[in-house]
Amino acid sequence: MKPGAIPTPMGQAQKEELLAIVARHRDQPGPLIEILHDVQRSLGCVPAEAVPLIAGALNLSRAEVHGVISFYHYFRSAPHGRRVLRLCRAEACQSMNGEALAKHAMQRLGVGFGETTADGAITLEAVYCLGLCACSPAAMIDEEVVGRMTPVRLDEMIARTNGKVTT
Amino acid sequence: MTVTVWVSRDAGALALGADKTAQKLLAAASAAGTAIKLRRNGSRGLYWLEPLVEVECAAGRIAYGPVSDRDVPGLLEKGLLIGTAHPLRLGPIEEHPWFTSQQRLTFARVGRIDPLDLDDYLTQGGFTGLRRALDIGPAATVKEVVESGLRGRGGAAFPTGIKWQTVLKQPAGQRYIACNADEGDSGTFSDRMLMEGDPFSVIEGMIIAGAAVGATRGYIYLRVEYPHALRVMTAAIAAARKAGYLGADVCGSGLAFDIDLRLGAGAYICGEETSMLESLEGRRGEIRVRPPLPAEKGLFGAPTVVNNVVTLATVPVVLAGGAAAYREFGQAKSRGTIPLQLAGNVLRGGLIERAFGITVRELLYDYGGGSASGRPIRAVQIGGPLGAYLPESQFDTPLEYEALAAIGAMLGHGGVVAFDDTVDMLAMAKYAMEFCAIESCGKCTPCRIGSVRGAEALSNIARGIEPESNLALVEELCDTMLQASLCGLGGMAPYPVLSAMKHFKEDFGKRTNGS
Numbered sequence: 001m002k003p004g005a006i007p008t009p010m011g012q013a014q015k016e017e018l019l020a021i022v023a024r025h026r027d028q029p030g031p032l033i034e035i036l037h038d039v040q041r042s043l044g045c046v047p048a049e050a051v052p053l054i055a056g057a058l059n060l061s062r063a064e065v066h067g068v069i070s071f072y073h074y075f076r077s078a079p080h081g082r083r084v085l086r087l088c089r090a091e092a093c094q095s096m097n098g099e100a101l102a103k104h105a106m107q108r109l110g111v112g113f114g115e116t117t118a119d120g121a122i123t124l125e126a127v128y129c130l131g132l133c134a135c136s137p138a139a140m141i142d143e144e145v146v147g148r149m150t151p152v153r154l155d156e157m158i159a160r161t162n163g164k165v166t167t
Numbered sequence: 168m169t170v171t172v173w174v175s176r177d178a179g180a181l182a183l184g185a186d187k188t189a190q191k192l193l194a195a196a197s198a199a200g201t202a203i204k205l206r207r208n209g210s211r212g213l214y215w216l217e218p219l220v221e222v223e224c225a226a227g228r229i230a231y232g233p234v235s236d237r238d239v240p241g242l243l244e245k246g247l248l249i250g251t252a253h254p255l256r257l258g259p260i261e262e263h264p265w266f267t268s269q270q271r272l273t274f275a276r277v278g279r280i281d282p283l284d285l286d287d288y289l290t291q292g293g294f295t296g297l298r299r300a301l302d303i304g305p306a307a308t309v310k311e312v313v314e315s316g317l318r319g320r321g322g323a324a325f326p327t328g329i330k331w332q333t334v335l336k337q338p339a340g341q342r343y344i345a346c347n348a349d350e351g352d353s354g355t356f357s358d359r360m361l362m363e364g365d366p367f368s369v370i371e372g373m374i375i376a377g378a379a380v381g382a383t384r385g386y387i388y389l390r391v392e393y394p395h396a397l398r399v400m401t402a403a404i405a406a407a408r409k410a411g412y413l414g415a416d417v418c419g420s421g422l423a424f425d426i427d428l429r430l431g432a433g434a435y436i437c438g439e440e441t442s443m444l445e446s447l448e449g450r451r452g453e454i455r456v457r458p459p460l461p462a463e464k465g466l467f468g469a470p471t472v473v474n475n476v477v478t479l480a481t482v483p484v485v486l487a488g489g490a491a492a493y494r495e496f497g498q499a500k501s502r503g504t505i506p507l508q509l510a511g512n513v514l515r516g517g518l519i520e521r522a523f524g525i526t527v528r529e530l531l532y533d534y535g536g537g538s539a540s541g542r543p544i545r546a547v548q549i550g551g552p553l554g555a556y557l558p559e560s561q562f563d564t565p566l567e568y569e570a571l572a573a574i575g576a577m578l579g580h581g582g583v584v585a586f587d588d589t590v591d592m593l594a595m596a597k598y599a600m601e602f603c604a605i606e607s608c609g610k611c612t613p614c615r616i617g618s619v620r621g622a623e624a625l626s627n628i629a630r631g632i633e634p635e636s637n638l639a640l641v642e643e644l645c646d647t648m649l650q651a652s653l654c655g656l657g658g659m660a661p662y663p664v665l666s667a668m669k670h671f672k673e674d675f676g677k678r679t680n681g682s
Contacts, residue, residue, distance in 0.1 A: 029467055032449035037391075037430055071451040071608075072432035074391050086392075090353030091548055094598070095511035095586045096539065128435060128552075128602065130392055131356035132182050133584065134214035134509065134516030143394045147182030147214075 010049045017042055018050055022057040032058065032068055036075055044079035080123035081116040083161050085109075086140040087149075089126045092133035096148075101137050102126075104151040108158060121161055169202040170248045173221040173228070175278070177210035177363050178395040179356065184235055185218040191236040192220070195243050203248065209364015211260050211278035212518030221260065224250040230260040265515070265534060270496060272488075272504050273481045274357075274520045277364035283402050285410055288367045294412070296483030300375045301420045308379040309335055312482065314490035316502030320357075321347055321438075321475030322550065322579040323655075324568050327482075330472060333462035334380040337470040344376045344385035345447065345466055345473045348400075349431050349438040351390060352551025354582030357506040358476035360518055362389075362396040365480070366403035370426065372479030374417060375486060376472050377424040385426045386466065388443050391433055400428055435552075435606040439654050440473040442608060453608045454654045475580070477506060496522035501567035511547075511584035512538045528562040531585060542587040546671065548595075550579025552602050553659035555666035556592065575666065577659075592671035596641075596664045597625035603660035614657025617648040621664065628675060638668070638675060 010018070021038045025031035035054060039046050046069055055065045069075045087093075087102055102113075109117050109124055116123040132138035135147030141157060174180075174189040189205055196203045211219060216232035220242075229250035231242060238255065245253050257263055260278075271277075280287035288294070300308040313328025334342055346369065350358040361369060373385040389397055404426050407413045415423045429447055431437050437446045441455035444466050465471025481503065485493045494502045501523035509516050513535035519525075531537070531544055538544050546556045549566075555576035557564070564570055571578050586595075603618035621644045624637040645661035652658040668675055 030447060030449035033432060033446065034429065034449070037432070067451055068449070071453075072434050074431075074433035088353075090602075091552060091595070091598070092354045092511040092582075092584045094595075095584060095590065127392060127433075128606075129351060129353045129355075130178075131350060131359040132179050133354045133356055133511065133582070134518075135179060135182055135217075136511060138182060140392075145178050145182040145395070147179065 010043075010047055014043055015053065018053055019057065022054060026058060032060070032065065033072075036069060036072075040075060045076045048077055080125075081120050083121065083142055084123045084125055085157075086125045086127040086130070087113075088128070088130050088132070088136070088138045090129045090133075092129075093137035096136040098137035101149060101151060101154065105154060108151075108155060122158065169204050171204045171206055171223040172248075173206050173208050173223075174218060175210045176207035176282075176395070176399075177217075177360060178393070179214050179360070180210050180217040180219070181395065183214070183217045183233065187236040188218040188220065188234050188239060191239040192243075195240050196248075199243060201243075201248065206281050208280060209277040209282050210360060210518075211266065212274070212360065213260070213263070213265055213515070214517040215515045216257065219260065220247070222248055222250055224248070226250050227259045230257040230263075231255045232257060265517075265519075268533075269520050270504050270522055271520045272484045272493070272496070273368070273477060274361070274365075274506055274518065275484075276368065277360055280365065282364050282366055282399055283406060285367065285406055288365070292487060293367055294371055294418075294483075296486030297371050297375055297378075297412075297418065299486045300378055301418065301422070305335065305379045305381065308375065308486065311490045312379070312485060315485040315493040316490075316497070316500070317478065317481060317485060317493065318501070318568070319475055320477035320481065320505070320580065322352070322577075323440075324578070327474060327478055330462050330474070331376065331380050333460065334382075334470045334472050337463060339381075341384075341467075341469045342380055342382035343466040343469055343471040344373050344380075344382045345440075345444065345461075345471050346373055346385060346387040346479055347438065347440065347443055347473055347475045348387050348389040348393075348396070349443060350393075350476070350580070351435040351438045352553075352580050352582055354510040354548065354584035355508050355551060355580045356510075357508055357518060357581060359393055359396050361476055361480050362393070363399050366400050367407060368480040368483055369400070369476055370403060370407050370412065372474075372482040373426060374412065374424050375482050376474065376479065378417070378420070378422055380470075380472055382472065383423045383425070385424065386447055387426060387428045388431060388437070388447055389428060390431045390437075397428070397430065404428060434608075435602075436608045436654075436656055439656065441654070443473070444471065451608070453610045456653060477580075498522070498524045498565075498567060500569055505566065505578070505581050507566060508580075508582045509535050509585075510582060512540055512544070512587045513585045514539050523567040524565045526563050526565050527557060527583070530566065530583060531562065535585065538585060538587045540587045540589075542589065544585050545588040545590055546586045546592065546595075546667075548584045548586070548663060549582070550577045551582055552599060553655060553662055554579050554582075555662040556595065556670065557666070558670040561670075575662070577662070592667040592674040593625065593629055596667040596675075597622055597629065599660055599663040599667075600625060603656060607656060611651070611653040611657060613648045613651040614653070614660070617644045617652075617657060618660060620644055621648075621660075625664075634675070641668070
């Protein structure tokens with residue numbers, strides 16, 4: 001059980017990639033969030049080391065860049081597991097036993113929300129509405145959506161992802 | 168002969184296995200040596216029948232559902248492709264009772280067309296509204312929208328035409344159209360369905376808005392939780408640009424308009440319009456104090472029309488058919504139709520577009536068929552996480568703005584979530600405060616601190632710790648949040664809490680089990 005993998009230091013290639021992303025967006029108005037999305041897509045997260053590089057290139061303070069990253073739930077400073085399991089915890093899913101499903105997921109994976117399994121296979125995330133409220137409870141595994149999720153189907157999904165997950 | 172078969176690509180249909188069904192259809196048909204043409208549409212909104220398969224045959228477009236991949240071989244063998252009788256056969260879906268009682272204006276094409284086929288869009292009335300708007304000019308276009316009585320479908324219900332008028336009256340200069348596609352309210356999915364099922368209608372609405380108020384640039388702010396909508400919207404924008412509907416010369420009118428899509432990053436507050444503008448500008452989504460209104464000083468400091476997806480997609484309907492025709496629908500100050508989203512613990516959930524005025528009870532039982540669990544429906548929450556909970560005694564309230572406001576509730580974005588009698592309303596009240604605490608932008612104290620203290624107090628009540636004084640504290644906190652918050656998050660989070668306390672008192676009494 002741990003909050004996520006420890007980020008490896010950025011290599012030269014990654015730094016160059018990051019600067020290329022910044023260069024691609026810097027002439028648009030208000031580009032910071034677009035840049036952060038691309039960085040996270042490319043590097044798997046927005047590492048702390050990226051903050052001064054982005055700030056320098058956009059002529060912002062490090063505090064401003066950090067402030068934006070930390071404001072948004074979606075941006076992360078360490079990479080997630082090989083797959084991300086997002087369980088909806090909003091009202092419609094609660095009305096269909098979503099909370100029991102959430103407890104089951106935590107127990108089955110041996111992690112809490114926002115954490116990654118010890119083998120790095122799965123990160124469990126809470127999400128507040130996937131717009132699948134007519135087939136609650138809903139989940140998203142990476143970008144694959146699942147409606148009417150049950151503990152049994154969740155177990156099958158976890159087994160498919162990695163047979164070695166803590167039981 | 169090649170038979171055309173439709174299977175939805177809507178995320179809700181995919182979540183119920185539509186892709187597997189589609190793949191099985193292709194494989195099984197190919198193995199049987201039958202040629203089929205698979206087309207992907209949006210969802211008809213009857214989610215309990217998804218995956219829905221529609222077959223074009225002599226008798227029309229015959230629907231079968233729900234069709235799992237396992238049903239496919241048997242169905243094909245029995246004559247699916249010629250529309251043969253089968254327990255899963257529903258007949259033409261537009262003749263289904265759940266469908267015929269609806270009045271689909273904004274959602275007329277959703278489920279009927281391939282969302283990315285521009286020809287489909289054009290043959291089904293697409294861009295008629297835009298042509299008329301270009302024809303009659305900005306002032307007359309704004310007048311049409313004002314006279315239609317259309318109010319913002321995102322939740323605030325502000326008259327759309329008045330907003331446009333304000334922008335039109337601003338001094339000359341850069342103006343923007345900002346489409347709010349940050350559909351974060353639990354129990355709502357109409358924006359998602361439109362973007363996935365008829366994206367050109369959103370684009371057309373934005374172009375009309377741009378032409379009407381003199382804006383040359385539009386932004387769509389889409390939540391990151393909607394990857395399917397992102398793919399469809401991105402492709403639709405590119406297709407519209409290629410066909411000359413977006414760009415330097417829209418449809419040869421000499422007007423320029425283009426659209427940029429930007430992704431949110433998981434902050435609920437960014438559905439609030441000023442917070443969304445901050446986020447579009449690349450900053451923390453902290454709300455702005457009004458005035459100035461976004462219509463005066465919005466995106467990048469310029470006058471900005473901020474409208475929700477459904478509102479913008481309704482604009483072409485208003486322009487094509489005229490304001491008078493649109494006003495015919497609805498009642499009192501709620502004109503037109505509202506796409507209601509029925510969700511949670513109901514047997515038949517989905518999207519119901521109807522003129523304003525249907526009651527909660529009709530929605531829950533006539534459409535919803537009661538609870539999914541078979542137990543009595545005890546409470547419904549209307550309008551997302553900031554909406555009030557209604558007890559059974561209020562189920563005869565019509566779903567329109569003023570009638571709901573009169574009982575201390577709100578329609579919001581039109582989401583209706585049902586709960587059966589196992590619901591713990593104290594837990595729901597506590598959740599409302601916790602959610603507000605998680606999503607508060609932190610700018611104002613009533614919301615930032617009030618929500619945390621509110622959750623603590625409710626948690627104490629659940630543990631049996633000084634329930635009376637804690638209940639009094641919650642009421643006091645709610646009063647402060649209602650009166651003194653800067654925006655609707657802190658200002659409305661008390662609605663679910665107070666309504667739960669008022670209508671479900673028994674859940675807030677002394678507890679012994681500590682749950």
